[in-house]
Amino acid sequence: MKTFLKSYTAIALAVSFSGQAVAQVKExxxxxxxxxxxAWAGYIERGETDKAYDWVSDFEKSTGCKVNVKTAATxxxxxxxxxxxxxxxxxxxxDASLRLVAGKxxxxxxxxxxxxxxxxxERLQSAPWYTVDGVHYGVPYxxxxxxxxxNTEVFKEAPKSWNVVFEEMNLPDGKSNKGRVQAYDGPIxxxxxxxxxxxxxxxxxxxxxxxxxxxxxxxxxxxxxQQRTLVGRYWHDAMIQIxxxxxxxxxxxxxxxxxxxxxxxxxxxxASTIPEEGAxxxxxxxxxxxxxxxxxxxxxxLEHSLSPKVQGDLAAWFGSVPVVPAxxxxxxxxxxxxxxxxxxxxxxKVKFWTTPTTKCATQNDQCVPYYRWVSDYIxxxxxx
Numbered sequence: 001m002k003t004f005l006k007s008y009t010a011i012a013l014a015v016s017f018s019g020q021a022v023a024q025v026k027e028x029x030x031x032x033x034x035x036x037x038x039a040w041a042g043y044i045e046r047g048e049t050d051k052a053y054d055w056v057s058d059f060e061k062s063t064g065c066k067v068n069v070k071t072a073a074t075x076x077x078x079x080x081x082x083x084x085x086x087x088x089x090x091x092x093x094x095d096a097s098l099r100l101v102a103g104k105x106x107x108x109x110x111x112x113x114x115x116x117x118x119x120x121x122e123r124l125q126s127a128p129w130y131t132v133d134g135v136h137y138g139v140p141y142x143x144x145x146x147x148x149x150x151n152t153e154v155f156k157e158a159p160k161s162w163n164v165v166f167e168e169m170n171l172p173d174g175k176s177n178k179g180r181v182q183a184y185d186g187p188i189x190x191x192x193x194x195x196x197x198x199x200x201x202x203x204x205x206x207x208x209x210x211x212x213x214x215x216x217x218x219x220x221x222x223x224x225x226q227q228r229t230l231v232g233r234y235w236h237d238a239m240i241q242i243x244x245x246x247x248x249x250x251x252x253x254x255x256x257x258x259x260x261x262x263x264x265x266x267x268x269x270x271a272s273t274i275p276e277e278g279a280x281x282x283x284x285x286x287x288x289x290x291x292x293x294x295x296x297x298x299x300x301x302l303e304h305s306l307s308p309k310v311q312g313d314l315a316a317w318f319g320s321v322p323v324v325p326a327x328x329x330x331x332x333x334x335x336x337x338x339x340x341x342x343x344x345x346x347x348x349k350v351k352f353w354t355t356p357t358t359k360c361a362t363q364n365d366q367c368v369p370y371y372r373w374v375s376d377y378i379x380x381x382x383x384x
Contacts, residue, residue: 021135023110024290028299034066035297038081038090040284041238042258042318043141044069050265052333053317055310063304065297073236074186075353076374082106088292089301091141093282094129095188095353099370101130101137106287108135113299116306119324123347129354130285138285139302140323142314145281145343145350146184146192147272149255149263151245158273162196164252166227171251178230182241182253185234185381187373188353191280192254193220193227195351199277209280209351211360217368224380234381245270257319257342274346281350315342 037044044067047054056067070087072078075096082090082105092100100106111117117125117139124140131137150159154173164171165181183189194209197219206216232250235241238259244250245259246268255272263270286305288298304310311322312331321342322328328339343350360367 021108021132021137023108025107025110025113025295025299028113029296031063031065031297031300032294033064033297034068035089035294035301036068036070036087037301038070038072038078038087040091040258041071041073042262043091043284043314045314045317050317053313055304055313059301059304063297063300065294065300067301073238075188076186077236079103079105082289085289085291086293087289088294088298089289090287091284092130092138092287093284093353095355095370097130097138097285097287098132098355100287101132105290106137107290107292108137109139109288109302111136111139114139114302114306116303116324119306119308119326121323121325124283124323127283127285129283129352130287138287139306141284141286141305142311142318142320142323143281143283143347143350143352144257144318144320145274145279145346146254147257147260147279148275149245149253149260149270149272151251152269152271154251158271159252159275161275162192162254162277163200165230165254166193166196166223168226168230177252179232180249180251181230182233182235182244182250183224183227183231184254185236187370187377188280189254190217190220190224190373190377191351191353193223195280196277197223205363207362208360210354210356211362211367212356213363213365213367216363217372221376221380224377228380228383258317261317261319278349278351281352283352312338315339321347 045053046056060066075093078090078092079096079099082100120140154171164177169177171177191209194206194212197204198206204216204219242259242262260272286302292298306324308324308327311324311327312334315322316333316338319342321344329336356370358366358369
């Protein structure tokens with residue numbers, strides 16, 4: 001994580017925008033032969049894990065654009081990679097997207113060149129994590145909650161609270177949770193602690209887990225330091241977390257539906273829940289680098305990404321929710337119940353990742369900005 005601190009800080013000191021940006025691409029020409037994408041694990045599949053899940057091969061055949069994917073484990077890694085350059089697109093979550101806009105790393109999207117834009121869920125068409133002054137800096141991709149993943153041999157019933165990963169206790173099998181739980185290796189995890197405190201310490205007055213004054217922030221850090229004594233590993237690689245649940249005795253952690261689905265596919269004793277405190281979550285946007293070398297192929301991918309088939313297959317694979325409601329019906333892999341199962345109706349209950357800034361509407365004074373979250377969370381993980 002320390003390797004990313006310098007690149008975060010340059011952008012995250014303040015998120016500010018000036019001027020009315022204009023989309024660079026006016027029309028789509030011939031494909032350049034490739035498109036380079038930074039993506040979350042499981043977001044761009046070509047059938048290598050399961051032949052039923054492949055939304056790359058047909059795209060490559062029909063466009064001549066070879067899809068090259070760089071998997072990133074955290075939003076902060078995505079920001080660092082975009083700062084380095086050499087990529088055309090990134091599937092950015094809300095805690096990265098505004099930093100990329102403020103840092104001029106991404107360009108406005110000409111939605112007229114994405115015919116399926118009109119099919120995007122209206123709740124997402126102008127979402128504040130990628131729309132600035134009415135300008136769209138990306139195309140929505142998928143959304144979903146951060147779930148509590150647990151071992152069903154230890155928990156015969158779903159845990160009702162996130163306390164199993166924040167408070168020292170004996171679990172239902174009579175053994176301590178110490179060393180058997182994990183936490184996310186990213187500064188945005190501060191929001192999970194704040195979300196927990198919203199329910200358990202209402203006297204702190206936290207109204208938004210991404211808008212914390214100094215006292216609220218201190219309380220969140222104290223909770224994270226307490227969690228530090230319980231955590232066996234801070235995870236950021238989805239595949240390593242999967243292995244830890246299978247082989248290293250981990251029984252509970254915040255996670256993504258992706259890991260839950262893969263473990264269930266392998267018939268592991270794993271399930272997930274959203275506890276009574278609610279959950280943070282992610283609404284991811286495909287954004288184009290300001291200096292994209294392959295803009296034509298990139299625009300072709302943006303359109304492809306919104307097809308109901310791609311959206312439904314991806315939602316079934318990742319356990320997420322399509323950004324195109326039409327994908328919720330008639331998809332063999334997702335099924336007609338899949339969108340409801342994955343949380344389509346819980347949109348208003350999810351506290352979506354966003355970039356913390358000093359300006360905040362829910363507090364009477366300034367809030368703690370993201371660059372502090374970055375440096376202090378490194379300290380928490382390091383035992384400080």
